[in-house]
Amino acid sequence: MSQEELKEEENNKLIEIEITDEDSVEDIDDIVSPFDPKDIxxxxxxxxxxxxxxxxxxxxxxxxxxxxxxxxxxxxxxxxxxxxxxxxxxxxxxxxxxxxxxxxxxxxxxxxxxxxxxxxxxxxxxxxxxxxxxxxxxxxxxxxxxxxxxxxxxxxxxxxxxxxxxxxxxxxxxxxxxxxxxxxxxxxxNTGGLGLNSMEIRNALNQGKPSNFLKNLSEDPKLRGLLKVQDRRMEDRELYLRAIAFINGEHSDYKTPLSGFLDKALEALDKKSDEELQKLRSGIIKAIEVQHALFGKDIFSRSIDKKSNLKLNSALFEVWVSEVYKLTENQQTKLIKNKDKLASKYIALIANPDFSRAVSTSTSGYSAVQLRFNKIKELIINYTK
Known part of the structure; x- marks a missing residue:
């Protein structure tokens, strides 16, 4: 096994790789020509x-x-x-x-x-x-x-x-x-073994404010202490971008494919003021700190059910970070206060076959996104009243 493959395998031990199924059947009817050939x-x-x-x-x-x-x-x-x-x-x-x-x-x-x-x-x-x-x-x-x-x-x-x-x-x-x-x-x-992945391509085409923001966020000492994730191929930056994409709007506005959704989210950072970016950074850090207070080492992992491996799940990451980000400080405090009751319901939700599929297979499909967001939002609402 090459050094590159060994590093990839090591990262897979830290992040649960979901099947995103960008070309799922439910999305085929949505395929349209994305640009005029004369633009090439x-x-x-x-x-x-x-x-x-x-x-x-x-x-x-x-x-x-x-x-x-x-x-x-x-x-x-x-x-x-x-x-x-x-x-x-x-x-x-x-x-x-x-x-x-x-x-x-x-x-x-x-x-x-x-x-x-x-x-x-x-x-x-x-x-x-x-x-x-x-x-x-x-x-x-x-x-x-x-x-x-x-x-x-x-x-x-x-x-x-x-x-x-x-x-x-x-x-x-x-x-x-x-x-x-x-x-x-x-x-x-870039289709070869050393080709750029989607996040590296995004970053390459959005140098300046967008790329610097994600870089600085991923290198934040607090976050590095809370999250165990590799940064070799910008996996950490894509995690944060997935949350940011849903912070920007409601999950019901999500449009496939996921890659295009994230492309637009990174481009949107270029239009934000320094004050808006600072608010975004602080809010994301706070949301992740709340998650750590709720679930400890099982943060953003299906391992809370004590049956799954301890791996960070990006589908859970995007929904929890974006939804907790949108809570008031008082609501976040209530959530932590009710963490034992919330954890019990969350474990039951993780065991639900439909929810499990929505965070493990075809995670980028529209219906999977709607299901996991609706279920987590319902859970949050019950313990922030």
Whole structure:
């Protein structure tokens, strides 16, 4: 099992992965064309590796793994074989960039290859112990270069020129392309094992106020002490965004698919004032503290029934956080005061087959969302009168 798979398995021990069933039968009738095909603005441009190198020198390609969380993952031998392919003039796969800002291209596909070029060419120009140049190892054909500490600087000028003059194909998503179109492009292109997940794509396309808010919220010391959840692939940020999406309105206004619902929720953060964002942050923290007071270690988990595994359930998280957030301080206090009675009814609700399905399978379907919200709201009302 690879290191990536081990990390994924470890995270699955902390979060209960529900089957979201984005393409469930009940949603098929709702499928409509989300945008006009003429809004797809992508141009194909032949360039050279030297073009990428120049942009890397001036930090005009965003290699910030803040939103991708997986830059520079290839081992030295895999990187070396890419350089070998270039030296042998083997064709390379195309590169995809979001070129909305010409001074700061976002990598849509090709991140590991670009990191390899940086490590081999750019790092050879630096005197930085934290950015050591790639030394070629594990080559299959140019075996004379193996295990000799060969870097870009050791190559002859002719070999260096061969690298820099290598032609590549770039697909550039043009300025003015609607964000909804970009979401679709990102998701369709990123289908490989290291592709961006939905939350990383959202974050990539909503840099600034929205991404910073979620980042700061997920790193809050209080919340990190209360919740055990990985942040390697932004699982924690998506949890908070799911709650925020339902805080923004009533659950009856929910529309499938969940991915689009969350896209709009993150975009909406950009329109909020600093005061509104601070209120949102404080309210979410308070709602989670109330949950901890109610259920302790079983917070947002079906384990309260003493039969299920202790895993954070995102469907329970979104409904409890958003509904407790909307309570007054007096109502929250009453809820905690009645926690023993509430817990007894909640355990019975967890055991209900219909409710159990609504928080474990097809959780993004409209009917599942309505069922779990209605049941939890009814429970809350009974103990906040």
């Amino acid at each position: 603005k992508i141009i194909v441009e032949p360039k050279t590796i030297d073009h990428l190198v120049q942009r890397l020198r001036f930090s005009e390609i965003d290699l910030n793994t803040e939103f991708q969380r997986k830059g520079n993952l290839w081992k030295a031998d895999a990187q070396s074989r890419l350089i070998e392919s270039i030296l042998l003039r083997f064709p390379l796969p195309a590169f995809y960039f979001d070129a909305e800002d010409d001074n700061n291209w976002l990598v849509v596909d090709g991140l590991q290859r670009i990191w390899t070029i940086k490590n081999f060419v750019i790092n050879s120009e630096l005197d930085d112990p934290n950015n050591k140049p790639l030394e070629l190892i594990g080559l299959d054909i140019l075996t004379d270069y193996n295990a000799k500490g060969i870097t870009y600087n050791h190559l002859t000028r002719a070999m260096q020129r061969r690298i820099l003059e290598t032609t590549i194909t770039t697909y550039l998503i043009q300025p003015g392309t609607p964000k909804q179109v970009k979401y679709n492009i990102f998701r369709r292109i």
